[in-house]
Amino acid sequence: MIDLGRYAGTVLAAYGVSLLLLVGLIWHSVAANARARRNLERHKTDA
Amino acid sequence: MSLWEYANPAKFMRTTDRVLPWLVVSAAICVTGGLVWGFLTPDDYRQGSTVKIVFLHVPAALMAINIWVMMLVASLIWIIRRHHVSALAAKAAAPIGAVMTLIALITGAIWGQPMWGTWWEWDPRLTSFLILFLFYVGYIALWSAIEDPDSAADLTGVVCLVGSVFALLSRYAVLFWNQGLHQGASLSVQSGERMAATYRHPLYLSMIGFGLLFLALVVIRTRTEIRKRRLAALQAQEARA
């Protein structure tokens, strides 16, 4: 394990928050895309 | 075949269907590679381990600006050539840009805490990013407020144009307002002391990764918008018939 020294909290917080935001954005993008695809396909099978 | 044919929704869907997997894989490799490599770099003699934040902060800040520029170009293409996919791509890019701006702001604040001794400093660069974030928020809010997609595309396009002028204007106004204690641009060639290669190479990889990540996300989100529009269009046609 690498030693982050006395700034460990700072570095980990920066990485933590950023990755959280990125994962949230990716998750939202993928989920919305899947939802849009499902809605469109449901509409096609109904029609 | 002309480049403009990619602006056809069906063509866009077909093309991105093939490109997207490669984009996703390469973005994942570059982002993970850049960040892990960056995390393993030795500490800086002045900044200690906080130097590792640069691999998030700088690529995010770079993308925050570039995404706005991409939205401006996409809006111009929509306004001048009326390519519908272009307007939707601008809409799809905005939330990504907002998140990138937020990452740049938050990592900047966290970084600044041990360096400057305060969480928030009204430093010109941080302030400019805060203003940029406000523009992103206004742009996204306008898209979601207008029901008619044609009006929404036109109005957000005009707002993006005017916003670009004022974002630039605000940047210079803020420089005038406070000269700031932010360090110079980390990679700028003019500033005599260049960043050591130990940091530069993972940073480049991280920047490429963020760029690819943006491309992958904007393609996915544009596809989402196209599907939503297609559903709405089919429903509108049935309501009319």
Place this chain on the structure above:
Amino acid sequence: MSLLTVHDLSVARGGLRAVEGVSFSLNPGQALILKGPNGIGKTTLLRTIAGLQVPVAGTVAMAEDAVAYAAHSDGLKSSLTARENLTFWAQVFGGDGIEAALAAMDLAALADRPAGALSAGQKRRLGLARLIVSGRPLWVLDEPTVSLDAASVRRFAQVVGTHLGQGGAALMATHIDLGLPDAQMLDLTPFRARPGPVARPSGFNEAFA
């Protein structure tokens, strides 16, 4: 020389073509009444001819600043008097004859009342009096007789007749018979836009359908 020539006009509403391939022309002294079921696009067509909307395809040819447009709302300010409202529109459009217009629509006695104190029918009459003071030859009217009683409708028909007699023209969408002697009719039903792929989409709903 015709006042208005419409050639192969297509108009869109909500990102979908409403009517397409409409052609007609209006000469001085002519009136044309548009017919068609609700939602076919009469209002959209009239707004396009008035220049408020861009046509999807086709041309609208007429002299510059020829149109006086009147639709569901009359553009009246409730805190101004009837005469002040009319004077304002006369100034904006560069016309005159305010007293004559008030008299023609039987509003002379109400001229100094605030428009907010007028009844719906009186407001409508004031809105139509605006057409007279605009001094424009081509009247584009969307349901002009809404909230008018029978006497006011006859009076309005007279005003339109006078306008035609002076070399003007009128294009209107209306459901009731105004009793204009030689008004032509145009039924928009055959021009209803056909669904299907289009070369140049009119809006998002066609581009993605």
Place this chain on the structure above:
Amino acid sequence: MIALLLRDLRLATRAGGGFGLGVAFFLILSALVPFGIGPDRGALAPVAPGILWVGALLSCLLSLDRIFALDHEDGSLDLLATAPMPLEGTVAVKALAHWITTGLPLILAAPVFAILLQLPTRAMPMLILSLLIGTPALSMLGAFGAAVTVGLRRGGLLLSLLVLPLYIPTLIFGAEITRRGAESLPVTTPLVFLGGVTLLVLALIPFAAAAALRVNLR
């Protein structure tokens, strides 16, 4: 064009026109700030230029949605769009009317409120000058925001969200001029910048606002 200007001024001063609301809001703001900061002259005087400029900004914002919304509701906007006057001119005239009914009273009232906030007397000329140069840009940018949001339900909040970031350069330079006036420093540089921003706004924004109006009239 003059007819439109006169009508808008007359409408603003008649019943229900909302004339003077902006100044009243400005007064309340200037009266409330000392309650938040404390009555100490030493604490109030340094923040007075900023408070006065932010106050002017917010008071201006208050009446922006009326610029086009009322004319849109009663159909006047459709008729103005078919009038011989170009829509860009209509936008400019309506922004001018907004400035006369909102900006001008603010400028006239500002010295009084400046006294409430303990702004040094020597800063008064610069306060008035900066407001005189800056507030026309506020009205014009506001007209742009109003044109973009004119057809929207609940457009008011969105209008603030769109317009306030556009006010940043004007606010920075305007407050800076006043601050320098209070400290008897040279003001030429911010004055030139403020004038430049206003000129840019007056030259470009009418076209953007007219384009937005045309979209909303479709």
